[in-house]
Amino acid sequence: MSRQRLLLVACRVFERELEVLARTAKTELQLHYIEIALHQQPGAQLRAALQEEINTVPEEDYDAVALGYGLCNRGLVGLKAHGLPVVIPRAHDCLGILLGSSQRYLAELEKQPGTYFQSCGWIEHLPADRTLRPLAAGEGLSLNQEELVARYGEESAQFLMAEYAKFTQHYKRLAFIATPVAKADERERKAAEIAQQQGWTFERLPGDLTWLQRLVDGEWNDKDFLVLKPHEKVALSYGDGLISAEPA
Amino acid sequence: MLDLQPLHDAILNGDAKTAKALTEQALAAGVAPLKLVQDYMVPAMGEVGRRFECNEYFVPELLLAARAMKGALELIRPLLTASGVQPVGRVAVGTVKGDLHDIGKNLVAAMLEGGGYEVIDLGVNVAPEQFVAAVKEKHVHIVALSALLTTTMPSMKTTIEALKQAGVRDQVKVVIGGAPITQRYADEIGADGYGESAAGAVALAKQVMG
Numbered sequence: 001m002s003r004q005r006l007l008l009v010a011c012r013v014f015e016r017e018l019e020v021l022a023r024t025a026k027t028e029l030q031l032h033y034i035e036i037a038l039h040q041q042p043g044a045q046l047r048a049a050l051q052e053e054i055n056t057v058p059e060e061d062y063d064a065v066a067l068g069y070g071l072c073n074r075g076l077v078g079l080k081a082h083g084l085p086v087v088i089p090r091a092h093d094c095l096g097i098l099l100g101s102s103q104r105y106l107a108e109l110e111k112q113p114g115t116y117f118q119s120c121g122w123i124e125h126l127p128a129d130r131t132l133r134p135l136a137a138g139e140g141l142s143l144n145q146e147e148l149v150a151r152y153g154e155e156s157a158q159f160l161m162a163e164y165a166k167f168t169q170h171y172k173r174l175a176f177i178a179t180p181v182a183k184a185d186e187r188e189r190k191a192a193e194i195a196q197q198q199g200w201t202f203e204r205l206p207g208d209l210t211w212l213q214r215l216v217d218g219e220w221n222d223k224d225f226l227v228l229k230p231h232e233k234v235a236l237s238y239g240d241g242l243i244s245a246e247p248a
Numbered sequence: 249m250l251d252l253q254p255l256h257d258a259i260l261n262g263d264a265k266t267a268k269a270l271t272e273q274a275l276a277a278g279v280a281p282l283k284l285v286q287d288y289m290v291p292a293m294g295e296v297g298r299r300f301e302c303n304e305y306f307v308p309e310l311l312l313a314a315r316a317m318k319g320a321l322e323l324i325r326p327l328l329t330a331s332g333v334q335p336v337g338r339v340a341v342g343t344v345k346g347d348l349h350d351i352g353k354n355l356v357a358a359m360l361e362g363g364g365y366e367v368i369d370l371g372v373n374v375a376p377e378q379f380v381a382a383v384k385e386k387h388v389h390i391v392a393l394s395a396l397l398t399t400t401m402p403s404m405k406t407t408i409e410a411l412k413q414a415g416v417r418d419q420v421k422v423v424i425g426g427a428p429i430t431q432r433y434a435d436e437i438g439a440d441g442y443g444e445s446a447a448g449a450v451a452l453a454k455q456v457m458g
């Protein structure tokens with residue numbers, strides 16, 4: 001039997017990990033990245049971008065489309081499969097995927113709610129002066145001090161910087177999810193530096209790529225993946241599965 | 249008559265200095281404090297919320313507008329208390345256990361204060377027992393829960409269960425909100441109300457208090 005032809009549309013946050021996994025993938029894998037939308041966009045914008053991708057897949061070239069995304073602030077709810085099945089990890093967000101399971105992600109949050117997670121992708125794509133000084137992003141939140149002054153005036157900018165500083169006052173730990181990818185050591189050092197600057201403890205959590213691996217290998221069990229049939233759409237499920245399929 | 253539209257606009261534009269000055273002027277001219285709040289400040293924050301939802305305003309604009317409203321409210325609150333105006337109700341607000349997001353929660357708190365509620369802000373990462381304690385000790389009428397993570401949404405359910413366990417569930421109304429929350433989820437876990445935005449929080453509180 002010939003290998004399954006899979007188009008994986010993924011968030012750029014997974015680029016380094018997928019680079020590694022693609023080499024040994026059991027599917028005939030094509031990767032397509034979408035720029036990190038992490039803290040930048042409300043869920044609706046992510047959904048629109050992904051829907052556009054799904055609708056324009058050359059369907060004769062593939063057997064299925066996979067999404068390298070979690071639920072991400074309900075960004076995936078309402079997404080419709082077109083002519084091909086669409087495979088989605090039943091994950092809250094990228095952090096759970098990189099930790100290998102939601103169970104482990106929730107346990108880490110339970111252990112220390114004041115955790116700020118980082119991974120190679122976060123360090124690489126969310127530049128420190130935008131995500132760390134105010135330690136927040138999103139339109140307006142990602143402006144640095146000079147930009148704030150230009151937009152809101154000196155006095156308001158100062159007030160905003162002070163407010164932004166408060167955003168992270170309850171954080172205690174930086175947890176770096178370490179995955180075996182290019183330049184991982186460098187990224188880890190950077191993360192440790194950030195922790196030190198913020199006065200947080202630093203912890204290295206070994207990443208677990210088996211969830212992503214099963215995604216690229218086409219091993220989609222029902223517990224960890226939702227497979228939408230053509231013309232079904234994603235619904236939020238309030239039980240264990242996180243998401244479910246319903247008729248579009 | 250004094251034109252008070254500029255007070256509305258100062259709050260909308262996040263201009264704290266002007267908002268304060270205009271409030272002082274209006275009070276000196278004998279405008280009823282409650283009228284300032286209800287006819288100008290609350291509608292201004294409503295418009296702020298609307299603009300935020302349409303992506304015309306972003307978090308900095310929200311923070312600046314809330315500051316302008318709070319500044320004006322500080323001048324008004326002592327007058328309201330002195331004239332014997334009672335709070336419309338007492339609300340405990342907090343972000344649920346495991347969750348440290350508080351920008352939305354703070355806005356909800358500010359709106360409720362503007363709407364005449366006494367607000368007890370329990371902060372972030374608030375355990376179910378803390379909400380229970382607020383109901384028992386502070387006799388709040390409403391518990392308002394916020395969650396921004398799908399991972400912490402279940403804490404809303406555990407909080408409602410804890411209120412039941414403690415035997416105080418029918419003494420309070422529970423309202424919930426935050427980006428991942430839906431009306432359907434509120435129904436599912438037996439909350440009394442769901443609010444999509446901080447701007448609607450006052451109307452929601454009124455509605456659940458009946």
Ligand code: B12
Nearest residue numbers: 073117348349350351352394397398425426427443445446
């Ligand atoms: C700012 C932000 C942060 C800041 C928080 C600062 C702070 N002190 O609050 C920082 C950078 C610190 C942060 C941290 C994290 N964040 Co964050 N964050 C955001 C972001 C960009 C905006 C949230 C926000 O403040 N919006 C503005 C306010 C005004 O809106 P709001 O909160 O929705 O509130 C409105 C309504 O919902 C409503 N409302 C809210 N509560 C209530 C309550 C009631 C009763 C009512 C009636 C109404 C109501 O009123 C408000 C105004 O209208 C969102 C993305 C997004 N666009 O939503 C991600 C987001 C929520 N974060 C996310 C994540 C993953 C995290 C982290 C885990 C990341 C990490 N690397 O560790 C940590 C969380 C740690 C923890 N334990 O909490 C994810 C959540 C994914 C998921 N699983 O659900 C999001 C969706 C980003 C994403 N797409 O990945 N974050």
